Amino acid sequence: MKETFNAGGLAAKVRTMAPSMTRSMQRVAEAVAADPAGCSRLTVTALAARTGTSEATVVRTARLLGYSGYRDLRLALAALAAREEAGAPPAVTPDIAVDDPLADVVTKLALDEQRCLADTAAQLDVAQLEAAVGALAAARRIDVYGIGASSLVAQDLVQKLLRIGLVAHALGDPHLTLTNAVQLRQGDVAVAITHSGHTHDVVEPLRAAFDRGATTIAVTGRADGTVTHYADHVLLTSSGRESELRPAAMASRTSQLLVVDCLFVGVAQRTYDTAAPALSASYEALAHRHSPRRNHPQ
Amino acid sequence: MKETFNAGGLAAKVRTMAPSMTRSMQRVAEAVAADPAGCSRLTVTALAARTGTSEATVVRTARLLGYSGYRDLRLALAALAAREEAGAPPAVTPDIAVDDPLADVVTKLALDEQRCLADTAAQLDVAQLEAAVGALAAARRIDVYGIGASSLVAQDLVQKLLRIGLVAHALGDPHLTLTNAVQLRQGDVAVAITHSGHTHDVVEPLRAAFDRGATTIAVTGRADGTVTHYADHVLLTSSGRESELRPAAMASRTSQLLVVDCLFVGVAQRTYDTAAPALSASYEALAHRHSPRRNHPQ
DNA sequence: GCCACGGACGAAAGCTATTTTCAGCTCCGG
DNA sequence: CCGGAGCTGAAAATAGCTTTCGTCCGTGGC
Numbered sequence: 174m175k176e177t178f179n180a181g182g183l184a185a186k187v188r189t190m191a192p193s194m195t196r197s198m199q200r201v202a203e204a205v206a207a208d209p210a211g212c213s214r215l216t217v218t219a220l221a222a223r224t225g226t227s228e229a230t231v232v233r234t235a236r237l238l239g240y241s242g243y244r245d246l247r248l249a250l251a252a253l254a255a256r257e258e259a260g261a262p263p264a265v266t267p268d269i270a271v272d273d274p275l276a277d278v279v280t281k282l283a284l285d286e287q288r289c290l291a292d293t294a295a296q297l298d299v300a301q302l303e304a305a306v307g308a309l310a311a312a313r314r315i316d317v318y319g320i321g322a323s324s325l326v327a328q329d330l331v332q333k334l335l336r337i338g339l340v341a342h343a344l345g346d347p348h349l350t351l352t353n354a355v356q357l358r359q360g361d362v363a364v365a366i367t368h369s370g371h372t373h374d375v376v377e378p379l380r381a382a383f384d385r386g387a388t389t390i391a392v393t394g395r396a397d398g399t400v401t402h403y404a405d406h407v408l409l410t411s412s413g414r415e416s417e418l419r420p421a422a423m424a425s426r427t428s429q430l431l432v433v434d435c436l437f438v439g440v441a442q443r444t445y446d447t448a449a450p451a452l453s454a455s456y457e458a459l460a461h462r463h464s465p466r467r468n469h470p471q
Numbered sequence: 472m473k474e475t476f477n478a479g480g481l482a483a484k485v486r487t488m489a490p491s492m493t494r495s496m497q498r499v500a501e502a503v504a505a506d507p508a509g510c511s512r513l514t515v516t517a518l519a520a521r522t523g524t525s526e527a528t529v530v531r532t533a534r535l536l537g538y539s540g541y542r543d544l545r546l547a548l549a550a551l552a553a554r555e556e557a558g559a560p561p562a563v564t565p566d567i568a569v570d571d572p573l574a575d576v577v578t579k580l581a582l583d584e585q586r587c588l589a590d591t592a593a594q595l596d597v598a599q600l601e602a603a604v605g606a607l608a609a610a611r612r613i614d615v616y617g618i619g620a621s622s623l624v625a626q627d628l629v630q631k632l633l634r635i636g637l638v639a640h641a642l643g644d645p646h647l648t649l650t651n652a653v654q655l656r657q658g659d660v661a662v663a664i665t666h667s668g669h670t671h672d673v674v675e676p677l678r679a680a681f682d683r684g685a686t687t688i689a690v691t692g693r694a695d696g697t698v699t700h701y702a703d704h705v706l707l708t709s710s711g712r713e714s715e716l717r718p719a720a721m722a723s724r725t726s727q728l729l730v731v732d733c734l735f736v737g738v739a740q741r742t743y744d745t746a747a748p749a750l751s752a753s754y755e756a757l758a759h760r761h762s763p764r765r766n767h768p769q
Numbered sequence: 770g771c772c773a774c775g776g777a778c779g780a781a782a783g784c785t786a787t788t789t790t791c792a793g794c795t796c797c798g799g
Numbered sequence: 800c801c802g803g804a805g806c807t808g809a810a811a812a813t814a815g816c817t818t819t820c821g822t823c824c825g826t827g828g829c
Binding site: 213214247248249251252253254255256269271272273275276278279280282283286287290291293294297299302303306321322325328329332419426427430431434435438439442445 | 511512545546547549550551552553554567569570571573574576577578580581584585588589591592595597600601604619620623626627630724725728729732733736737740743
Binding site for chain 3: 493494495496519524525526527528531542
């Protein structure tokens with residue numbers, strides 16, 4: 174639990190953005206993530222040569238990672254290397270294999286999810302989050318779209334928002350979703366949750382909501398997903414390491430839930446005066462269902 | 472050449488060498504020692520301007536300080552600044568307060584969930600898990616009970632099991648759940664998910680299944696929960712720190728999902744021959760719904 | 770006091786590294 | 800198999816770094 178945040182979140186960013194990168198950019202990003210210290214000593218030309226790409230690609234990659242250019246990236250790399258050297262070296266999480274003993278599976282899954290959380294937290298854009306929270310807190314009505322695994326995340330968010338007295342609906346059925354979306358208007362909020370960023374049945378309703386003037390929020394793993402075109406605020410999730418036994422679609426859940434939690438807590442803070450009583454009221458309402466004595470005859 | 476001085480080291484060096492420096496070089500050295508981080512962001516020209524000197528002087532100073540040129544000095548400054556900054560540990564108070572800035576909320580939630588995962592992994596009984604996995608892998612039919620927040624976890628498990636070709640149902644409605652549970656018999660598996668360990672609407676179906684001879688599994692946060700009386704295998708979850716804005720019922724979700732993931736991966740391993748094709752089949756089936764019009768890596 | 774000398778200093782030339790442009794190419798979708 | 804979108808690297812353009820070199824100032828000798 175020591176290496177909670179990897180220095181500067183660069184490795185995190187690399188992992189998050191990797192899917193939306195082209196092949197040669199991935200090579201560069203990988204090299205950089207694998208050996209920041211070494212790369213910080215290379216010139217563009219040298220790094221391009223090492224990765225078997227061109228200077229142009231290196232610069233493009235640097236830009237994609239959020240730096241102003243290679244020079245900037247190089248500085249960051251040096252800083253990162255220094256910081257890393259100062260702190261403890263991060264633990265490695267290998268893939269989960271078919272023949273891993275269960276004890277290892279538990280450890281690996283836990284570590285993987287932990288890193289996933291750290292990554293997501295490290296690179297979450299707080300300004301976007303802030304904006305999203307503001308919109309949710311003030312919303313007249315909130316629709317949350319999610320399908321498949323993401324539908325659970327959508328439901329989770331909705332359950333939470335309902336608990337603090339907001340009007341929220343989780344929508345999964347493509348038809349109902351669309352017919353619902355077109356009811357939205359300014360002052361309403363639509364949230365789309367999709368790991369791939371392209372899921373049609375989720376993008377379309379968001380688009381409809383967007384077109385009707387509602388505030389739209391996208392929780393996605395792809396910065397370049399179609400869904401981002403129609404989102405006022407984009408919250409990026411990191412999907413951690415995927416493997417055959419644990420596809421990205423499944424691994425993404427953890428990050429999505431973290432983002433959803435952040436949204437929820439943010440909104441609860443903003444609306445504390447109404448949220449707090451609502452929360453305890455819902456707690457009270459369920460209390461007798463969870464108490465051992467009442468429900469346990471004999 | 473690779474000097475390991477810290478901030479004090481550089482300042483010291485500047486002081487030591489100051490006498491042997493010319494006036495304008497001193498100005499440069501001073502600026503650098505006073506604000507390494509800031510200077511690392513400047514180009515030669517900018518630093519020259521800031522110190523009222525020329526580029527040539529800046530380079531000379533860098534050389535005098537033992538670097539190969541300004542470029543090298545700049546890298547070193549960035550590293551230095553980073554190392555210095557790294558001295559400040561995260562040191563986050565676990566509780567989330569109403570007036571925490573959003574950035575802190577993100578950090579705290581992430582840390583909290585990470586710890587939650589670590590705790591759960593640490594104390595999960597692998598033998599119980601092994602047994603549960605065995606039962607699931609061999610099950611004729613699987614029922615998963617969960618209500619409220621736990622219903623999402625139940626659905627998550629079911630979604631995953633379905634993907635590898637098992638017959639699983641998530642049941643939330645108290646009546647349907649019960650009527651379903653009494654259909655179970657030996658060779659079937661029932662899973663109950665409840666944080667409190669006492670949730671009546673979840674305990675009862677598990678009990679029914681238990682009485683009918685099905686293998687029963689409980690995923691719960693309470694080792695002494697009522698639910699454990701009717702569970703052949705108990706998988707304990709840890710709920711992390713709770714707070715007013717984040718009740719245990721919500722915090723427990725993370726651990727529950729980890730346990731569910733472990734179950735799933737375990738089962739997938741055991742049934743690899745059928746699970747792997749089923750997984751890729753379901754992936755294929757969805758592929759076209761997630762692909763944009765672009766180069767799709769891997 | 771004046772001149773010769775040495776070193777400091779910066780302007781600008783020279784050069785290297787970085788960034789941008791652009792044309793070819795690949796690969797997707799039709 | 801065709802057209803087009805978008806990836807790619809070669810090369811041009813630019814920015815940044817380094818070096819050169821002449822000026823200037825202070826110093827010390829005459």
